[in-house]
Amino acid sequence: MSIATVCLSGTLDDKLVAVASAGFDGVEIFENDLVASSLSPKRIRERCADLGLTIDLYQPFRDFEAVPPDVLAANLRRAERKFDVMAELGADTVLVCSSVSPDAVDDDDLAAEQLHLLADRAADRGMRVAYEALAWGRFVDTFDHSWRIVRRAAHPALGLCLDSFHVLSRGGDPAAIRVIPADKVFFLQLADAPRLRMDVLQWSRHHRLFPGQGAFDLTGFVGSVLATGYTGPLSLEVFNDVFRQSDPNRTAVDAMRSLLVLKEKLGLVDLPRAPALDGYTGTEIATHDPALRETMTALGFHRTGTGRWRQGGATLTIRTGAATRITAVEVASTDPERSRRRAEALLARPDEHGVPAPDGTTVAFGTLANVAGEGLLTGIDHVSLTAPFDDVDQTALFYRAVLGLTAEPEAEFAAPYGLVRSLSASDGRVRIAHNVAMLRRGDWAPAVTDPQHIAFTTADALEAAKAMRASGARLLDIGDNYYDDLDARLAPPNLDELRANSVLYDRDEHGEYLHFSTDIFGDRVFFEIVQRVGGYLGYGVVNSPVRMAAHRRSRLRNSR
Amino acid sequence: MSIATVCLSGTLDDKLVAVASAGFDGVEIFENDLVASSLSPKRIRERCADLGLTIDLYQPFRDFEAVPPDVLAANLRRAERKFDVMAELGADTVLVCSSVSPDAVDDDDLAAEQLHLLADRAADRGMRVAYEALAWGRFVDTFDHSWRIVRRAAHPALGLCLDSFHVLSRGGDPAAIRVIPADKVFFLQLADAPRLRMDVLQWSRHHRLFPGQGAFDLTGFVGSVLATGYTGPLSLEVFNDVFRQSDPNRTAVDAMRSLLVLKEKLGLVDLPRAPALDGYTGTEIATHDPALRETMTALGFHRTGTGRWRQGGATLTIRTGAATRITAVEVASTDPERSRRRAEALLARPDEHGVPAPDGTTVAFGTLANVAGEGLLTGIDHVSLTAPFDDVDQTALFYRAVLGLTAEPEAEFAAPYGLVRSLSASDGRVRIAHNVAMLRRGDWAPAVTDPQHIAFTTADALEAAKAMRASGARLLDIGDNYYDDLDARLAPPNLDELRANSVLYDRDEHGEYLHFSTDIFGDRVFFEIVQRVGGYLGYGVVNSPVRMAAHRRSRLRNSR
Structure with missing residues (x-):
């Protein structure tokens, strides 16, 4: 069970301590938390090890694919700098979000080709790339579209990151996830949300909730992902204005409780049943x-x-x-x-x-x-x-x-x-x-x-x-x-x-x-x-x- | 210059005191404030008179028009009860919002006919009806649509309420307001708002702001309304989560300042210009x-x-x-x-x-x-x-x-x-x-x-x-x-x-x-x-x- 540092308030160290105390096994390191931290990536790696936490994902890397050659060169340089950080950090998977850049073009073949190139660079360092369709991606905004591109790219170091918010906010059918081979689902992020009729970007950035607190069918969603054979972490990624300013120790415990309830519903954990x-x-x-x-x-x-x-x-x-x-x-x-x-x-x-x-x-x-x-x-x-x-x-x-x-x-x-x-x-x-x-x-x-x-x-x-x-x-x-x-x-x-x-x-x-x-x-x-x-x-x-x-x-x- | 009691926090009496202290001449009485008040309508009338406030509008009356006969009968009964309150209150204008009811049908002639009936009842008591197109009205959601119905009804006691939020949130062209005769614009409500991409009802109910605090062109809007020859009050109607819980005395002063700035832009008040x-x-x-x-x-x-x-x-x-x-x-x-x-x-x-x-x-x-x-x-x-x-x-x-x-x-x-x-x-x-x-x-x-x-x-x-x-x-x-x-x-x-x-x-x-x-x-x-x-x-x-x-x-x- 994992959680993204962006869920919590405080500095990176505050967050890691809270996450470990609440019993999580791993974290997603959110880039902004690392950038603002005085700890070097190497020290963060040691800190996580001391706390018994694995670093399951480094995120996000934005606006990479389907761009003209000069932009591609700059993006690859940018990626190499981030791979440097990940190497020091000991993180082997990077989240790449579908592009929202004005530089990008609507060309799945080009996207696949360039992601293949990125996966090559990652593989050279023993890393892998998890591609995620943002619900507000410029051209790629559904998981099935991201899956078509990943399949076309056909690189062992390129797979998908599936995020319940991006799928369910768009009314996507999680049952369709079951056609994806397990070895192509690199990561699974979970967030619930209230049903709001608003711009999906704002909805996502401000109003996500932990599973069971909102209106989404997380049980059905995770069930579909598990049906692929996925065995990676269930990881919470919740952007919420209130949690961002609340005591991270308390939020982390609440997050873990919500994950336990979800796992109970999925039959993944055996809690004493609630008596009548x-x-x-x-x-x-x-x-x-x-x-x-x-x-x-x-x-x-x-x-x-x-x-x-x-x-x-x-x-x-x-x-x-x-x-x-x-x-x-x-x-x-x-x-x-x-x-x-x-x-x-x-x-x-x-x-x-x-x-x-x-x-x-x-x-x-x-x-x-x-x-x-x-x-x-x-x-x-x-x-x-x-x-x-x-x-x-x-x-x-x-x-x-x-x-x-x-x-x-x-x-x-x-x-x-x-x-x-x-x-x-x-x-x-x-x-x-x-x-x-x-x-x-x-x-x-x-x-x-x-x-x-x-x-x-x-x-x-x-x-x-x-x-x-x-x-x-x-x-x-x-x-x-x-x-x-x-x-x-x-x-x-x-x-x-x-x-x-x-x-x-x-x-x-x-x-x-x-x-x-x-x-x-x-x-x-x-x-x-x-x-x-x-x-x-x-x-x-x-x-x-x-x-x-x-x-x-x-x-x-x-x-x- | 007028303000709706719904803009402010507190009980009705808190609000009236704050409004009068800030220098407003009148108020719109929001029904919920009256219902929760222990003051009888007659006492509220006296209280307003003591404070130097006119009661410019009673609002809102919902879901009246374009309904089957039995619902119409019930709605007229409901209206008569509200006219009773208005008579005691000394309010002569009621705001009728375009219907959001499942009982309503999409029939402008029927709407006009039933609003004519309502206006007759109002006129019998020396009152008048200001019909307003809610931006989320079921069939009538633009001011020009509400104007077509009011024109068709052709009753001297039936006119329009124009609300800047409902017009500008829908991207309506305020210039088109200038074709409406002045004697058919019964009331003018003003609210600004940030540009948000969200459900217009939620946007309206939670995020309105006072003029000059948001992104709307209030100057252009009011200019168009004044171009009709409208001489009634400029009245603020701002639903805002934060103002609803803030000190009403302070909010009322801020509201008045925002109205002064707007009037300055319109050349309606002569403030000392800001020096370079x-x-x-x-x-x-x-x-x-x-x-x-x-x-x-x-x-x-x-x-x-x-x-x-x-x-x-x-x-x-x-x-x-x-x-x-x-x-x-x-x-x-x-x-x-x-x-x-x-x-x-x-x-x-x-x-x-x-x-x-x-x-x-x-x-x-x-x-x-x-x-x-x-x-x-x-x-x-x-x-x-x-x-x-x-x-x-x-x-x-x-x-x-x-x-x-x-x-x-x-x-x-x-x-x-x-x-x-x-x-x-x-x-x-x-x-x-x-x-x-x-x-x-x-x-x-x-x-x-x-x-x-x-x-x-x-x-x-x-x-x-x-x-x-x-x-x-x-x-x-x-x-x-x-x-x-x-x-x-x-x-x-x-x-x-x-x-x-x-x-x-x-x-x-x-x-x-x-x-x-x-x-x-x-x-x-x-x-x-x-x-x-x-x-x-x-x-x-x-x-x-x-x-x-x-x-x-x-x-x-x-x-x-």
Whole structure:
């Protein structure tokens, strides 16, 4: 398993250390990292050897083929200088990208002839050339086109580099890869990406993701490449604005986890399977805001032990902590021990409390005690957590992979203080959401940043709201403008009741969603009570900006 | 002058206050802001009146026209509910966007007929409908198409809303707007944008900018609209991820400045013209790092007065300050008093030191004393400043507008700790650059964040580097990998000398650029010495990542 240094932030040495610590076997050395490094290629070679890393590829070499003779001469001189570096570095394969140069002409025979020449020069030094079709190459922009040229050149030191992004972003059919002989696939680069409708070059340079974080079918792609008989490294090459500025140690671990999940899907690694989940056994909140416990009581919870609270089918642990936050999510596993082993295999480090997730929450595995009791609340619908904007893709992948959840469609909405991304995953019983600012927030945003919440299920949201409000629960008031708009948009039959009880409403093609919230406690955590009618699939995200504005008002009022 | 509330961050009340303080006369009320507000429409009307704001538009109303009868009935009901809100609000114009609904059909006659019906309903209440072609409208996506429908509908309460983004993003010809009668242009919305090759909906929703910050010809566009005889508001409607989370008071001032600059170009406002500049009279640095003054001496500077230093044609003021930074840029104006008046007209607040720019630097205006003297340095080539990533577009516009500079092509490069945007503006004598992280940085990046620098000009960079190094100036060492790559890329004839003196090199079609840097002083400021050969236009940005990595090394070494 290998990774390109361009995936990570820092200097070359920062990157090599991070890559080795995360357990990779090899690296692709990205030229810019080497150029900016004070280490000579020879020292880099020694450094990699010390760290147990092989140098699997030197990249990229650009704009070589299908050019007039004078340009060819200059390009060969340039290549020889790079072969000098590679020789010192001990790298035997160079990536040559299909040309984007205005000097190039559209002539496959000429491209093949000149690549043959380059492969000759490489072979003289015991090196080889991996030719890659960039999705935005001037004339060669698909893998099958690059393969036709490589086949025509027919040189043992010339083969292909296949990159999932370049193939899948263009809608290429990976099944066609299977016709390529294994000894002609010199290298395999992997990147996922969200489906974006934008210039493919910008998409590639800014928005790639690690496998499993985007929308591409990496399993199918790698499956096709492996079907050729390819036995070289699976190597990650991810250009991503956020990863470029994040802690490389953390990014490297996340990258390795994503590769493990991919290998599991391909049957290349045997991880403990994710056991089926039976829902939540509870969640834990740390706080020292007394109002939180008061509202628990008003919501109908009662204490069942030290720090343990229950209301119908919903249980919660409250412990005293300096800052209010959701400290643990306890899920009911059909095999808690295997759940823990799976987490460990996915690079988590379980302790006596459970598995620490990248967002700081502990994931604990228990078994479901049959605790169904009387009460308005029947359990936990979802837990909404937070992660820094630059860690959320990795964090979400962690939860999905460890718990065996499926990603749900991502939502994005304009909140009062900026755009918010909402990622969620579910197996139908356990739902975990992460709501994060799209960009790191500016300083100005007042009031609540990054609130977390626990959403309890109820069979009757209107009744629950009435009863809880009557008990003095600090529930959020929603203004009339919302209901006037709701009337114009969806005209729910029970509009007056929704309005009277400050219950929010949404509808999709499967059903309805009624939900209401408490105030925010300890500047961080609130409770939501939700009722799903029919098969409604979402989380009422359309109402989130209204809820957020209402939370700000209630905080201003409470702080007076 | 008007602005849509969607341009700004915060709750509706935050926005209204910011808009009024910045001197706008009116607002477009964005529906989501109203829906999330606890203020009733009537209270919002009163609030606007108190703040001296007219409500110029209520927006948006979506997916109305060219639908089957049952959908039409529902849409009319929906419209009546919104007219109720508008009546309370005292808004008389509603924006109706061309439909993106799957319910709509491609039938201009039907669209015209149904819009006529809507206009009738509006007219009954003394209101009017401004129909706008979204650039991604399902059937109607150009202004001329929307105009054909409005003309066909022939209702006095039905007219057009023209939005510069929707017209210019599609490459529409604004000159064709001049055929539309003035009484049919109900509203004019203005937004600029960078030229991006991406889905136009995403481009519009995330990347709009205020006029003058992007690549669109707003002057030509507004000129065409005014040529119809349009006398309504010029209203800004800018959806931008960053502005959505920035301090609305600041954004509103920046928005107003951008509108003033646009109006100046159109001859609609008479601002003091920017006087020609003669270059720099100096710059001022605050520091308490003694190494900075030592290096000044080694660079050949000598004191000419309290805190004043000179070397040949370059002058500098060093004052003692707690944090090291460039505190002032002093430019030589042919009319300093007019320069100051211009700054004031552009919403700056000059004090006795000069004009405070949004990035915290003071811009001072002096007159050029003829100080040419002996020395290796001949003056200041450019000053490179910093601004938070979410303020840099506004900051750059401020410098351009106040100083009368022209924007140069924007550069973007991968630095060791993340992507960096480099914006610069110049009049050929004064060059101001801003280098900022593309995203707010993560916490991990060690060493230098946001360094500033002053670049002095020299006629011979190699000689200057030798002399300064001999005098003990703390100059940056550049590693061999850079020169080996330079040899492969550009093969400069004086490679050995460049290498021996750690001088960086670049070349464009106009000439060459030789440059070298000192260490960073006080964690913030360094000096660069640059030689332009021929008409080289850039700033050697290609070498920035190498310089940054070298700066990190030198800081680690110095901190040992």
